[in-house]
Amino acid sequence: MNEAIKPKAICGRPVHSFFTGKDKYLRLQKHCISDITPPISENESTFILVTDGGGTITINGVTFPMKRGSFVWLQSYHTFTIKAYSIQPLKLNVCVYDYPLSSFLTFHEPASDTVDAIIDAPPIITLDGNRLEKIEGLFDEFEEEDSCFDPGSSLIKVAILGQFANFFIHHSLKQHRPDSPPERPLGWKAALYISAHFAEDITAQGVASHFGSTAAALNRELRTISGYSFSQFLNRVRVNIASIALLYEGMSLSYVAAHSGFPSDVAFYRIFKKYMGTTPIEYRKLLLNDGQGVYRGMIMSTTLMEVLNYSYSSYSEPVDIKETSKKLFISESVIRDLVYENFSSHYKDLAILTRIRHAEALLLTTDLPIVDIAVNVxxxxxxxxxxxxxxxxxxxxxxxxxxxxxxxxQNGKEK
Structure with missing residues (x-):
């Protein structure tokens, strides 16, 4: 039992929509933190890269140093505060983890060893050398697409967010030590456990017993690090899962409620409105009708998402519809029809557009010869x-x- 590890308490109730919001999907944000932020608890997942300065970030009661090259992947179950050193303001690049990709991953459960590795790993990595150059290059490519609002740019941005996620997952797997997990406070471990078991009939006493503690101690720890009791924390996790599932085509509200762990449709409606300030249907309409110039629409079927994600992640390889069909066990006719119905385009044209958009970024941000760019994409x-x-x-x-x-x-400076 690790209750002796004292978490750092937050000051006040957490705020929302500090880095996230309806108009921030697929947009690069740049922030300068010169003091300390209030406690933040977002309803979305975000990536943060420190581009300059120094300070700390306290996540679920645990404090980590921040400096240039610090790369953070924050989830909706994290409550965090960012503090800059007085003489070194923190400059941050921030991207919201876009909901189509987030939802796709939500409905495809990863292997148990991958989940364990991600849970044990800290949500912050310190990068340098080639690894930092790679991530900085991806952020530059993401920013390059900010001036474009066409579907091709949106697809590239989603692919970049996927690369960020894969980077963290691979790093977590390399660092994973199942025989000697890191020491963390009770609240930290409980928050991860709740987020992994939200759909089950879990209780404060049951989770506390799992960690050799009591319900009173668990509630106290959760309030210390997040501002929420056990029931409030669990409801918030379930609401966030539901808000993603609502944007899936053909998914009934009853299924969304059950998938998110709510005991009934009535409880789902009541709790969702309490936390989001609107009903599930109104929330869906709000997101779909807002954000001009930003990719917005109902999330396509899981089959199409699977096809697109495979295409985006393999854009530099000679992948065609036959190869995609064979790898994903989906018939060519289904792939062909889905792509045409949603994009009025053929699969081959969509793959070519993705490659060309990546080539455009390389042409503008590197001095690679044309032949090398051609091969690269x-x-x-x-x-x-x-x-x-x-x-x-x-x-x-x-x-x-x-x-x-x-x-x-060649150095990017004016001649």
């Missing part, structure tokens, strides 16, 4: 790449680079 030769690029943009890749880089030298 999955074309067999530079001639095929140039011909395809010219068909879409009306000019050759070299001309596009010259026009849009504004006469900059």
């Amino acid at each position: 999955g074309f067999n030769c530079s001639r095929s790449f140039t011909r395809t690029f010219k068909r879409i943009y009306g000019m050759a890749p070299s001309e596009y680079r010259e026009r849009n880089r504004g006469g900059r030298n």
